[in-house]
Amino acid sequence: MPKEEAFLLEEGKLLGALKHFSDSEKSELTVELISNEALKSSEIEGEYLNRESLQSSIRKNFGLSTNKQAPSPPAEQGMAEMMIALYCDYDCPLTHEEIFSWHAKLMMGRRDIHDVGIYRTGEDPMQVISGSIHKPKVHFEAPPSSELREEMEGYIQWFNDSSPNGKHPLPALTRSGLAHLYFVTIHPFEDGNGRIGRALSEKALSQALKQPSLIALSQIIERQKKEYYAQLNKHNHTLHVTSWLSYFAETILEANRYSQNLIEFLINKAKLYDRIHGQINERQGMVLARMFKEGPEGFTGGLSAENYIKIAKTSRATATRDLQKLLELGALFRTGTLKGTRYWLKLSE
Numbered sequence: 001m002p003k004e005e006a007f008l009l010e011e012g013k014l015l016g017a018l019k020h021f022s023d024s025e026k027s028e029l030t031v032e033l034i035s036n037e038a039l040k041s042s043e044i045e046g047e048y049l050n051r052e053s054l055q056s057s058i059r060k061n062f063g064l065s066t067n068k069q070a071p072s073p074p075a076e077q078g079m080a081e082m083m084i085a086l087y088c089d090y091d092c093p094l095t096h097e098e099i100f101s102w103h104a105k106l107m108m109g110r111r112d113i114h115d116v117g118i119y120r121t122g123e124d125p126m127q128v129i130s131g132s133i134h135k136p137k138v139h140f141e142a143p144p145s146s147e148l149r150e151e152m153e154g155y156i157q158w159f160n161d162s163s164p165n166g167k168h169p170l171p172a173l174t175r176s177g178l179a180h181l182y183f184v185t186i187h188p189f190e191d192g193n194g195r196i197g198r199a200l201s202e203k204a205l206s207q208a209l210k211q212p213s214l215i216a217l218s219q220i221i222e223r224q225k226k227e228y229y230a231q232l233n234k235h236n237h238t239l240h241v242t243s244w245l246s247y248f249a250e251t252i253l254e255a256n257r258y259s260q261n262l263i264e265f266l267i268n269k270a271k272l273y274d275r276i277h278g279q280i281n282e283r284q285g286m287v288l289a290r291m292f293k294e295g296p297e298g299f300t301g302g303l304s305a306e307n308y309i310k311i312a313k314t315s316r317a318t319a320t321r322d323l324q325k326l327l328e329l330g331a332l333f334r335t336g337t338l339k340g341t342r343y344w345l346k347l348s349e
Helices: 002-018 023-044 051-061 074-088 095-104 147-162 172-186 191-207 217-225 225-235 242-276 282-292 305-312 317-328
Strands: 127-130 137-141 334-337 342-345
Touching: 002 217, 002 225, 002 242, 023 051, 023 191, 023 217, 023 225, 051 282, 074 095, 074 191, 074 317, 095 147, 095 191, 127 317, 137 172, 147 172, 172 191, 172 242, 191 217, 191 242, 217 242, 225 242, 242 342, 282 317, 282 342, 305 317, 317 334
Parallel strands: none
Antiparallel strands: 127 137, 334 342
């Protein structure tokens, strides 16, 4: 229970902090947070989406302006639409139709998937495997397609009954962890089970909070992907899930802390751009954008003059002048000397 209490307390602080921003500022932060979660959830599965296209789709779905006029590719558009649906409809009871809609969005543009927006129908066993094609290791075998409707009926009833307003409500972290493990063990789709399983975990958290959760769950899982898959492999064929729930609760609490740091980072980013507005050239703007893209962790090892030259595609003399100007403006600070000189974002005045 201490972890449950810690989650509600910290998440309350996070959501409370957003109330101090204007509607437009909150919208920008929300787009940034949803984009990061969407990107990382896809990266866990080895799919790397284009951030600009994804954000453009999310902005359009929120009715916000975007600089990108061309339509986003199907993968980015579909992921954006699923995340917006999760954000907007978090309080709706779970249904087959909602899960089908999420899957159809995720599989947008995919021609290699036979069953889109429906549970898998193939007669071959659905196995989760690793290793070479000659010596595959079977981690577990999901229920056959003939049993999926019954399995998912049970899952949906459990999910709704365990909600805060359900017949048998469960604590937030417990329900979120079980929702994910239970779903991926059934493995009802050809592809997309992990992404939908994580979305269901976030839906459970949002219902507990009675407002959309902006937690960086996939961000933390992606950083610790080996441990995540090890835990799934350990628990997807047993009824003993206590250690899974402990692992998942810690992951959510870490994700909550990361979200708070990310919000502070994005606020400082906006303040920095306000300080230097109209005072930097296109090259400097390009390099700053590249540095901000690395998130709160920062540019690995710091930005060197060589990095600047490559990113801005400019000469050494121009890079030196540009960097000096950014130092004078207070956008960067410097450490080291000579070849060891590195530049870092200055996020506080």
